[in-house]
Amino acid sequence: MATLGDYLIVSGILFAIGFAGVLLRRNLIIILMSLELMLNAANLSLVAFSRFRVQPTGLPDYNAQVFVFFIITVAAAEVAVGLAILVALFRARQTTDVKDISSLKF
Amino acid sequence: MKSMLPWYAFISATVITLFALRFKALSSFISVAAVLGSFICSCLVFARSSVSAPEFTWIELGGVFKVPLGFVLDSLSKTMLVLVSGIGSLIHIYSLGYMRNDEGKSRYFAALSLFMFAMLGIVLSNNFVMLFVFWELVGFTSYVLIGHWFYRDAPAEAAKKAFITTRIGDFGFMIGILMIWAATGSVVFTQIAPRLPILMAHPAFLTVTALLIFCGAIGKSAQFPLHVWLPDAMEGPTPISALIHAATMVAAGVYMLVRVAFVIQTSQTALLVIAWIGTITAVMAALIATQQNDIKRILAYSTLSQLGYMVMAVGLASNEAAIFHLFTHAFFKALLFLAAGSVIVMLHHEQNIWKMGGLSRNLPITFLTFVAGALALIGCPPFSGFFSKDAILTLAYERNMPIFVVGLFTAFLTAFYVMRLLVIVFFGKPRSDIARKSKESPFVMTGPLIVLAPLATIGGFAFFARNFFALPIEKEVGALVPVLAIGVLILGSGLAIGFYRNRTSEPFDIALLRHKFYFDELYNWLIDWTQELLARIAAFFDRWIIDAGAVGGSGGGTWGIGALLRLVQVGNLQAYLFLFGLGIVALIYFAVFR
Numbered sequence: 001m002a003t004l005g006d007y008l009i010v011s012g013i014l015f016a017i018g019f020a021g022v023l024l025r026r027n028l029i030i031i032l033m034s035l036e037l038m039l040n041a042a043n044l045s046l047v048a049f050s051r052f053r054v055q056p057t058g059l060p061d062y063n064a065q066v067f068v069f070f071i072i073t074v075a076a077a078e079v080a081v082g083l084a085i086l087v088a089l090f091r092a093r094q095t096t097d098v099k100d101i102s103s104l105k106f
Numbered sequence: 107m108k109s110m111l112p113w114y115a116f117i118s119a120t121v122i123t124l125f126a127l128r129f130k131a132l133s134s135f136i137s138v139a140a141v142l143g144s145f146i147c148s149c150l151v152f153a154r155s156s157v158s159a160p161e162f163t164w165i166e167l168g169g170v171f172k173v174p175l176g177f178v179l180d181s182l183s184k185t186m187l188v189l190v191s192g193i194g195s196l197i198h199i200y201s202l203g204y205m206r207n208d209e210g211k212s213r214y215f216a217a218l219s220l221f222m223f224a225m226l227g228i229v230l231s232n233n234f235v236m237l238f239v240f241w242e243l244v245g246f247t248s249y250v251l252i253g254h255w256f257y258r259d260a261p262a263e264a265a266k267k268a269f270i271t272t273r274i275g276d277f278g279f280m281i282g283i284l285m286i287w288a289a290t291g292s293v294v295f296t297q298i299a300p301r302l303p304i305l306m307a308h309p310a311f312l313t314v315t316a317l318l319i320f321c322g323a324i325g326k327s328a329q330f331p332l333h334v335w336l337p338d339a340m341e342g343p344t345p346i347s348a349l350i351h352a353a354t355m356v357a358a359g360v361y362m363l364v365r366v367a368f369v370i371q372t373s374q375t376a377l378l379v380i381a382w383i384g385t386i387t388a389v390m391a392a393l394i395a396t397q398q399n400d401i402k403r404i405l406a407y408s409t410l411s412q413l414g415y416m417v418m419a420v421g422l423a424s425n426e427a428a429i430f431h432l433f434t435h436a437f438f439k440a441l442l443f444l445a446a447g448s449v450i451v452m453l454h455h456e457q458n459i460w461k462m463g464g465l466s467r468n469l470p471i472t473f474l475t476f477v478a479g480a481l482a483l484i485g486c487p488p489f490s491g492f493f494s495k496d497a498i499l500t501l502a503y504e505r506n507m508p509i510f511v512v513g514l515f516t517a518f519l520t521a522f523y524v525m526r527l528l529v530i531v532f533f534g535k536p537r538s539d540i541a542r543k544s545k546e547s548p549f550v551m552t553g554p555l556i557v558l559a560p561l562a563t564i565g566g567f568a569f570f571a572r573n574f575f576a577l578p579i580e581k582e583v584g585a586l587v588p589v590l591a592i593g594v595l596i597l598g599s600g601l602a603i604g605f606y607r608n609r610t611s612e613p614f615d616i617a618l619l620r621h622k623f624y625f626d627e628l629y630n631w632l633i634d635w636t637q638e639l640l641a642r643i644a645a646f647f648d649r650w651i652i653d654a655g656a657v658g659g660s661g662g663g664t665w666g667i668g669a670l671l672r673l674v675q676v677g678n679l680q681a682y683l684f685l686f687g688l689g690i691v692a693l694i695y696f697a698v699f700r
Contacts, residue, residue, distance in 0.1 A: 023687070
């Protein structure tokens with residue numbers, strides 16, 4: 001039987017992988033993917049909290065699960081906007097490498 | 107009409123300044139009319155046995171600080187009124203002649219009127235605050251009048267010197283007034299007197315207070331060590347030297363001391379200090395006067411010396427002797443200055459006595475009146491100075507022997523330098539062309555001389571002093587003092603006549619006396635030195651604290667922090683994110699684990 005700690009450790013590892021990906025990878029698409037990974041790490045811990053916080057009625061605390069739905073929705077919107085910006089950027093600069101995108105203004 | 111007494115002069119000064127500055131004759135007429143009005147009022151006030159003036163509150167602060175606008179009208183102030191306005195009138199009239207071709211005649215008469223107002227105000231004040239206000243006002247008019255010919259360097263410098271030097275004394279005076287007020291809760295003379303016995307338990311406080319008040323007199327009456335301004339003040343027009351720097355303003359210090367004598371006489375230490383300062387001033391000024399060559403400067407030093415006598419009398423706790431000498435001195439010194447002014451004008455502003463000589467034939471009236479003044483000054487009986495100086499010397503003989511000896515020596519020196527002046531200026535052969543061609547002054551100038559000469563002569567008679575001045579005379583003690591005084595008088599005069607008869611230049615040369623004991627040099631050095639020190643401190647502060655610290659520090663600090671922060675701005679998105687992550691970690695660390 002996995003404990004809350006196990007879930008949180010997995011969630012922490014996922015988050016660390018995502019953060020490292022954001023920091024270290026140069027490709028914007030990979031960075032976006034790493035961002036999604038970090039969001040899902042947060043989702044995982046939230047779901048775990050929900051599962052382990054049992055109400056006196058015997059049901060889990062659904063507040064956290066509602067929170068997760070919101071995050072998934074926002075993440076979907078974010079990806080849509082982010083990929084759109086990325087496509088626009090690629091059309092303008094023919095690159096998706098962050099090293100080449102260091103100025104605030106084209 | 108009598109209540110208008112001091113205000114005539116004030117109105118005159120205002121009217122001249124506002125409306126009549128362009129009309130020289132009109133302004134002089136207004137000014138003379140105002141001073142004559144004051145004189146007539148003074149005589150009327152003097153003649154009435156009891157006069158009361160309305161009193162009302164001027165300043166009131168929370169019930170603890172009350173200054174009334176009130177007047178004191180006792181025999182002392184009434185006599186001073188007649189004296190100030192009387193001599194003032196004569197000098198106004200004389201000024202009509204002396205200043206007749208002057209460019210700044212209107213300005214001169216406006217300032218003269220303002221001076222009369224302030225001087226009458228000093229005499230009439232019944233409290234310290236009013237006295238101090240008028241005191242500063244005479245200081246200011248004195249500054250304006252010394253600097254009347256301000257476009258020349260010497261008068262401008264002298265005016266500044268006079269003002270600043272007297273201000274040093276006035277600062278002490280102001281602190282003294284505040285101490286009196288703090289201790290007794292009042293600034294009115296008649297209210298202070300009954301409250302003084304409470305303070306008797308603190309003799310040190312009383313001594314300090316008395317000496318601080320005396321500081322005012324040191325400045326105004328040009329006592330040692332603040333005497334340096336008075337000889338330089340002779341750069342002003344001669345009537346001003348006569349009125350302000352001989353007869354009235356410089357005597358205001360003595361008048362003030364007499365007015366507050368009830369404070370000063372509570373401290374024996376203060377009295378002793380005052381007496382010795384007066385004595386030192388008297389003998390020092392007399393010594394300097396023996397080696398001066400400018401006719402007005404010699405008279406200025408004799409004024410210093412006589413003021414020293416008066417202060418000495420105050421210090422010997424005798425108001426009567428001090429005021430008696432003040433009165434006789436006012437007459438004969440005004441006379442001497444006016445006569446000197448007559449000589450100076452007729453010699454086209456030549457003041458060096460070695461360029462004069464033989465003037466007794468060309469200026470007979472000036473000569474005779476000058477002799478009357480000179481004899482009164484050296485204390486030759488029966489001239490007025492004999493009686494008043496004798497009163498002071500008798501007093502010193504009774505109360506303090508060392509002071510008497512120095513005072514007697516001063517009397518000898520006085521006889522010596524006055525005779526020297528008289529012999530060089532009026533006898534012998536003329537030593538220059540202008541002296542040879544000189545002629546007598548117009549009547550408007552000799553008139554006041556003719557009025558003053560008899561007053562200087564008879565002013566000292568006992569009946570005159572007692573009845574006219576309402577002054578008691580010190581009791582007679584044997585004939586020793588008068589005999590000694592006459593002895594040194596004959597000795598001094600004889601020596602001077604012997605040395606200086608038929609001389610064409612100074613036979614002695616005593617550098618120490620000719621340079622006035624190097625006081626000016628000492629003060630210059632002192633001021634230079636302190637100024638240099640202060641300037642260096644200020645420069646250090648400015649250069650290192652203000653410039654390097656405040657200005658350079660904030661500029662350099664901003665630049666340095668900017669340079670540090672610029673290192674962070676690499677333009678790399680991921681580096682920013684890394685820092686951002688670190689920041690969040692730090693935030694969580696502080697929020698959760700602290």
